[in-house]
Amino acid sequence: MQLTWDPPVADGQYVAESAWERAVLDECPFHAGGGCGATGHGSYARVHPAGARVARFWCPVERASISLLPAFLAARLPGTLDELEAVLDVVEQAASVVEAAEVARPADDAHAVTSISAMRWVRRRLGPLRAALLALVTLLPALAGCRPTLGALRARLGVTRVLVTLRSLAKEHLHSLSPPLGLRARAAR
Ligand SMILES: [Zn+2]
Numbered sequence: 001m002q003l004t005w006d007p008p009v010a011d012g013q014y015v016a017e018s019a020w021e022r023a024v025l026d027e028c029p030f031h032a033g034g035g036c037g038a039t040g041h042g043s044y045a046r047v048h049p050a051g052a053r054v055a056r057f058w059c060p061v062e063r064a065s066i067s068l069l070p071a072f073l074a075a076r077l078p079g080t081l082d083e084l085e086a087v088l089d090v091v092e093q094a095a096s097v098v099e100a101a102e103v104a105r106p107a108d109d110a111h112a113v114t115s116i117s118a119m120r121w122v123r124r125r126l127g128p129l130r131a132a133l134l135a136l137v138t139l140l141p142a143l144a145g146c147r148p149t150l151g152a153l154r155a156r157l158g159v160t161r162v163l164v165t166l167r168s169l170a171k172e173h174l175h176s177l178s179p180p181l182g183l184r185a186r187a188a189r
């Protein structure tokens with residue numbers, strides 16, 4: 001089970017201040033009334049940003065771990081929501097996805113060495129992200145009638161960082177939205 005968490009430090013200080021060490025689980029997501037004895041269970045490393053860790057807790061009754069993903073990080077993808085937003089911005093402004101892939105693709109992504117793989121790189125990240133934006137303009141009354149683009153959402157919300165804003169506005173919907181914005185778990189088999 002993954003939950004989002006607002007660290008008590010600026011996003012850029014999360015790693016430097018080891019903010020995950022101070023994470024507190026306000027309430028067990030399985031036992032809202034408490035009493036289950038959910039307790040700290042260490043942390044796990046994220047590949048990117050380098051040095052970042054995610055706090056983890058353990059509920060002994062549910063026999064499940066609970067991780068507190070800092071709200072500015074993408075779910076199940078490396079990197080931050082701001083980084084993904086920058087890529088989506090380029091795509092929205094680019095004439096074609098291929099052109100966007102060549103502009104937005106990080107030079108150090110060894111897997112994205114050709115235009116085709118770069119295009120796949122962009123699509124893999126942005127397909128679920130666009131689906132989440134489309135779902136949110138339907139789910140959130142504040143976004144009713146808004147087009148599901150960053151430009152339109154920025155204007156409607158009056159913010160520059162759309163994805164981190166939506167993470168916080170859509171807290172109760174995150175488990176029904178796909179990663180990297182939402183926290184929906186993989187389908188059970
Ligand atoms: Zn519990």
